Amino acid sequence: QPVLIQPPSSSASPGDSARLTCTLPRNNNVGDYNIYWYQQRAGSPLRYLLYYYSDSDKGHGSGVPSRFSGSKDASANAGILLISGLQSEDEADYYCMIWPSNAVVFGGGTKLTVL
Amino acid sequence: QVQLVESGGGLVKAGGSLRLSCAASGFTFRDFYMSWIRQPPGKGPEWVSYIGRSGTDIHYAGSVKGRFTISRDDAKSSLYLQMNSLRADDTAVYYCARPADNNGGSHFDFWGQGILVTVSS
Numbered sequence: 001q002p003v004l005i006q007p008p009s010s011s012a013s014p015g016d017s018a019r020l021t022c023t024l025p026r027n028n029n030v031g032d033y034n035i036y037w038y039q040q041r042a043g044s045p046l047r048y049l050l051y052y053y054s055d056s057d058k059g060h061g062s063g064v065p066s067r068f069s070g071s072k073d074a075s076a077n078a079g080i081l082l083i084s085g086l087q088s089e090d091e092a093d094y095y096c097m098i099w100p101s102n103a104v105v106f107g108g109g110t111k112l113t114v115l
Numbered sequence: 116q117v118q119l120v121e122s123g124g125g126l127v128k129a130g131g132s133l134r135l136s137c138a139a140s141g142f143t144f145r146d147f148y149m150s151w152i153r154q155p156p157g158k159g160p161e162w163v164s165y166i167g168r169s170g171t172d173i174h175y176a177g178s179v180k181g182r183f184t185i186s187r188d189d190a191k192s193s194l195y196l197q198m199n200s201l202r203a204d205d206t207a208v209y210y211c212a213r214p215a216d217n218n219g220g221s222h223f224d225f226w227g228q229g230i231l232v233t234v235s236s
Contacts, residue, residue, distance in 0.1 A: 045229065046160060046226065048224055051221075095160060099214075103174060104150065104152075109159040
């Protein structure tokens with residue numbers, strides 16, 4: 001199973017943007033996968049945010065604001081979650097996920113602090 | 116509406132066994148893959164196992180392979196996880212989850228409330 005690497009923490013100010021990364025090992029091409037993103041606020045279950053495969057193949061979860069968006073950085077072999085116009089309620093843990101053929105893999109998560 | 120309700124968790128000694136159940140409602144259970152996902156206290160989620168339609172296409176995380184067995188009873192709309200040879204690092208909240216796509220391979224759009232399994236060493 002591939003290991004998805006996420007920075008353990010990130011911080012930004014209200015109104016700013018946050019760019020969270022999810023890096024795949026080099027033998028797993030990010031271009032081959034849907035990258036799924038979840039949000040988990042303290043004491044709450046995971047909430048599905050969105051997935052990104054390409055600009056023509058992406059989708060948002062129900063009720064997820066458009067200021068959450070996904071992309072990929074092929075040079076870094078990483079999936080990206082961009083949160084624009086940060087709000088205090090965005091302070092949470094964020095997890096990426098992929099579903100290779102015979103497994104499901106979650107990243108270790110990034111704790112986003114909105115200062 | 117879709118509901119997933121886990122049961123069967125609790126405190127068990129290392130080396131012991133537990134059987135988790137997940138009662139599903141609000142959708143045609145037999146048409147969907149189903150999965151177990153766990154989250155240790157203070158840590159991120161970890162996929163445990165999934166099972167395809169009709170009980171085929173079963174896969175496990177390496178950490179539980181050979182110790183845990185996933186199964187389903189479509190007549191009862193229920194998912195199960197038999198956990199044997201439990202270890203302290205199996206301590207977690209266990210979630211029953213349904214992928215959005217009935218072929219699997221998608222995000223999990225519905226989750227149970229979770230059930231705590233605590234393994235004492």
